[in-house]
Amino acid sequence: MAAFIGEPVQGAGGVIVPQDDYWPRIRQICDRHNVLLIADEVITGFGRTGDWFALSRYGIKPDIVSFAKAITSGYFPLGGIGVSDQIAEAIDAATDQRTWMHAYTYSAHPTGCAVALANLDIIKREGLVQRAAELGQLLLSRLKTLAAHPNVGDVRGLGLMAAVELVADQKTKAEFPPESKIGPRIHAATQERGMFTRLRGDVYNLAPPFITTPAQIERMVQILGDSTDAVLPAMRGAP
Ligand SMILES: Cc1ncc(COP(=O)(O)O)c(C=O)c1O
The missing domain is CATH 3.40.640.10 (Type I PLP-dependent aspartate aminotransferase-like (Major domain))
Structure with a gap:
């Protein structure tokens, strides 16, 4: 079988x-x-x-x-x-x-x-499954605001698991060369700002606890956005 x-x-x-x-x-x-x-x-x-x-x-x-x-x-x-x-x-x-x-x-x-x-x-x-569904929608919709950055190739998720994928070219989705270590550098930048999570290459994964508050979700998105700008500064809003 x-x-x-x-x-x-x-x-x-x-x-x-x-x-x-x-x-x-x-x-x-x-x-x-x-x-x-x-x-x-x-x-x-x-x-x-x-x-x-x-x-x-x-x-x-x-x-x-x-x-x-x-x-x-x-x-x-x-x-x-x-x-x-x-x-x-x-x-x-x-x-x-x-x-x-x-x-x-x-x-x-x-x-x-x-x-x-x-x-x-x-x-x-405590209705935590429903809470995960609701907070997940908030997390995904807030993370999608990061897609304005030209190096964000994809933002995806379901419930309280989500990921932001960083790419060299938003149109072709071409990856950064591994030696540029964009993912690890963004991870280090988020850690400096108080957020720790797990990476896969240049994909930044998020899976916060079910008891996360909406304010903490806002903070997470803020930290990830700031860290992306810190590592890839020339890009956001570049002419
Ligand atoms: C989806 C999935 N399956 C299986 C495993 C392995 O589980 P275990 O450590 O209990 O063998 C993991 C570990 O992280 C996992 O993420």
């Missing part, structure tokens, strides 16, 4: 948001060829994109979903997978000879599970 695995929105790869029909079509193709669909929701799961799970926004279900990070909001390490009834039944029905034996030392760690339950209660009680 074959399987297709992917992140609903690529995270560390530079926040690549697929077009709306991508995942429904992948689901159709997998069904047509009897291929399992595995969603890696380690980053996107439990609210990050403004839905509990990113694939649910596209109206489809994976056969297997992997998750970690936000199930405990990172306060305790816990990861896991969810499987469809069909897969669970196949596992349950396996005879001794066909059972796939595997284990991790800390599987089903009770402290991790208790932290997850408490954390999920807080996410529900």
